[in-house]
Amino acid sequence: MIRYIAGRLPSAVVVLFLASILIFSVMRLVPGDPALALAGPDATPEAIAAIRHSLGLDKSIPAQYLTWIGDVLILDLGRSFVLGGQISDLVLAGLGNTAVLAGSALLLAVVLSLVLSVAVVVWPKKWLTSVVNLLNTLSVALPNFVTGVLLVLVFAVLIPVLPSGGVPPGGYLARPDITFQYLLLPSLCLALPVAAALTRFLSEALRTEMAQQYVITARAAGVPRWNLVTRSALRNALPTMLTVLGIQTGHLLGGAVLVEAIFAWPGIGQLIEQGIGRRDYPVVQVLLLLSVTIFVLIQLLTDIVHAYLDPRIRIGGQQ
Amino acid sequence: MNSSLSTAGLDRRAFFRGSAIAAFAVFGSGSLAACSSAVGEQRSDAVESVEPVRGGTLTLAIPDDVSPAALLTSTTVAGVTISGLVYETLTRYPLDSVVPQPVLAKAWKLSDDGLTLTLDLRDDVTFHSGRRFTSADAEFSLRTYADPKFSAQLRSTAAAITGFDSSNPNTLVLTLAHRTGNIFDLLDLAPIFDPETFDKAVTGESFVGTGPFVFTSRTPNSSISFDRNPDYWVAERPYLDHVEARIVPDAQARLTSLKSGQVSLVAPASLPFRDSQNLAKTSGFATTSIEGAELQIYLGANVTADGLTDVRARKALAYAIDRDRIMSEVYRDTGYAANLPWPKSSPAYDAAKNATYTRDVGKARALVGDLGALPTIPLTYTGASPDFEAAAQIVQANLAEAGIRVELDPVEASIFVKQLIGAEFKGLWLTNHTFAQYVPSTLTVSAYPFNAAHNASKFSSPAYSAAAEGAWQVPDGSSDEAKKLYAELGTQLLNELFLIEIGVVVPQVSAAETVRGLAWTKGRQPQFANTFLA
């Protein structure tokens, strides 16, 4: 097991390294000179040169890259000149908010898909299957910014029972019931595509399992479906589900950009979008690197969990 | 067949059943009315009485965040909000005139030659840090305002102050290099900073002033919080305990946050005009027009850009634009078409001149025909504003009828401001400007699009500069002598057309009916000392 993890690490590091170079070069391509922007329109050439020196822009490109990556590795993320304040503070706050949103979305998606898939397999009624299929299809075919806007319109404006956006005032832990109401619509919006993908895979996997020899034998012996589904089928379908979940989690950040815009949720999705719009290069560089790191970590985690569940790897097969 | 997941002593079926029940319990209890409603807590009950009520929190939605670089430019709503709540100025204009009223300065005297201004300051004002306000602080603030690095709009007026005398802590004597008609515009706009904490304001960490509200904290990209100033020099004010500004960048989200009760107010000119108009008709909400704080929608032209160098091309633009349609469809008839920037209430207003260029597609085509082939010209505007986007598309269609091809170039708000201040537009741009609601000469010596010395159109001419200087140096901005000079300025603007006015628009502010006592300055800064929730 340890050997497996150790085997996967080098490629993850290489990916991160290559991604950081890509991010750095791409940022250099965005039009606009940061020194000029900071100096203002009436600055003298000497003032601009001074600012350029203080930003380290007069060094060679590779030297600038090394300085940047060196600082990042010791977690000195620098300051945002557009918004003011330390980038690390900005990122931590945004990351916390996005993590809460993504976490609740994942939880919601898992619960929804479990309930729906198990229901469809345990009660194989045609109408139930059709309804679930329809819901699945809608979740995937409707763009998620549309579902978000519709949810807000229905539940926050027409029948005002839920907040239309923002984070719970006073923090997440102060009053869980209030936090829940703020979280419900945005995490539902983020969760729907994930739930759809999960339901599809899970119901397919469960059906395959239920068609296996041992299940037919057990059914013939009178074991109820519910038992079989929850005891055996679900357990065997777990690895697939986890893989799908891992892939979907990686995509969540992209979905978060849209959801955070609609619900005014101050997470890193919104930070990235606003940062790029404002040409806040130091912030954008850090955020891009962060999103890649998160993705790579999630993939690594998924692979590890999958390997753990696969006894061939866990017990230590020799290749 | 079975995977070797170790069975944890828990029976799997029971586990799933249990977790399902638990999940439903959590979700169910969350929505049962046994606990409080997040939406309910945001609203306050409307009561019929209009007696001021103490206490409460006013939440408002703003479209952008603090930008430390824009501390003195008045180009961000967050900056304007902070300057209205936290800072004060020496004098302040009421909305309906340009006669200055005392704020931190109790009284003043301008010498006969117009070169010395003596201000008597209040002696009972303290900064939020506890320190007493003195004339030295006022001197610091005016000097800072003149510093080129802040790109303040009235910098040229501040630079005309060559001498300060702050020996007496309650009196400030300003010596001016030449007469200026708009010295009180400067005093209306320059915030009084606390020199000891000014460096924190520059970095956006903390803002200390003398105003009715104290800046308490800021979560970047999320919110800005203010507390009541208990030592405010106006007795018994403010009524509110807290003000919370929520940053909501998306226009639609701002509307829904107001309609759903998340916020009680959306900052002026931050909602599309159609939405403000609809809110006026919705029960529970009210929309006010801030007369006296007019904005002007205009099309700017970079006179050094391909296709725009010849004034005939710019005249063609002026004839082609369908101003009436833009004013009625986009701005919902809250304003009026115009060719000159000054609103009806201004001494420089001239109804005849305002009708110089009315829509005449024939004339526009003829002018374009004379010029030969024109290249495609980019038209830059702030993409996030639905009103600017609609107006830009109408302008594009209008110009196409006259034979001018225009390509739309939407950009982000702060990039737009940067290009405006730095004169970096590659062709045409569409936005609004203010500063015409002050003393008329302020426009041409200060505002980025009009500044005779350095403007976004890269236009300069000795005649225009002379007219601007002349109008500026008249001591009484409303006299007949001044009006003659404004007429000359108007003629210059109409002949050179480096900037084509579309119309005058009155900013709308929408709020819940429970918010009372709202007041605004000419610069749309909030004056919430007398605001209460009832």
Place this chain on the structure above:
Amino acid sequence: MTVADQSVDERVWRSRPVGAALTHGQGLAGVLILLVIAVAGIAAPLLTHYGPNEQIEGANLLGASAQHWFGTDQVNRDVFARSLHGIRINLVIVLVAVPVGAIIGSLAGLVSSINSVADVIAQRIFDVILAFPLLILAITLVAITGPGVAPVIAVIVAAEIPLFGRLVRTTVLKVRELPFVESAEVIGAGRWWVLRKHVLPNAVEPLGVQIALSMSVAVFAESAMSFLGIGVRPPDPSLGSIVAGAIPNLDANPAYAIGPLVIVSALVLSFLLIAQGLGKAHRI
């Protein structure tokens, strides 16, 4: 073998040719919907006498009527005409971006399956591209180039390359391990011959599924980018930008949003149905 076993075998091993997949069941439904939408888009000038950017005097946010089937928008344009022309732009984006990405990606996958050095390099490049969420890639690219059709296409191409690269590489490796292919190699069949004779036929169906899936994602991606304001440049209509503009005006003209939304959802759905139809056709 019992009946039960037989049914299990059939389900796993039954294979259906592509043609049959597209003319029965889900596949057929998908193809039909796609054809209807595509024809409507191509025949746009015949179906409506308004231009897509024509601003009609006085027609500000009118509701659906006999004259304007989807009503008009906030700049007085007929929404139905815009939607039909928007279909064209969406189809162009999808039918250019995905095949280009597929071809580049497949070539990369082929090369990497043959040469081990290229394999390592290609795998890492794929990983890096996949590590960026699509929308974030899009926002960054548009910051450099400005909005327009070309950046949308570029982003979709970039996102497709690793998907197809991996798919082709996996297919090649899997097929090469099959016993009859190994035997062929033993008796001297060259690598290219194996590719042509065995890999290609087996790759066609999973490739087809992936292409259809990618097309549905591409439609979605364009609409998301338009919502964020980084998609097609105004005033050009694309289904996503029309929907994005319709949302703030829902109270005045609901058809402005509902019409294009139905079209865009149907387009995504049609590709999905085709993908599912093809997917049922073959499982290795």
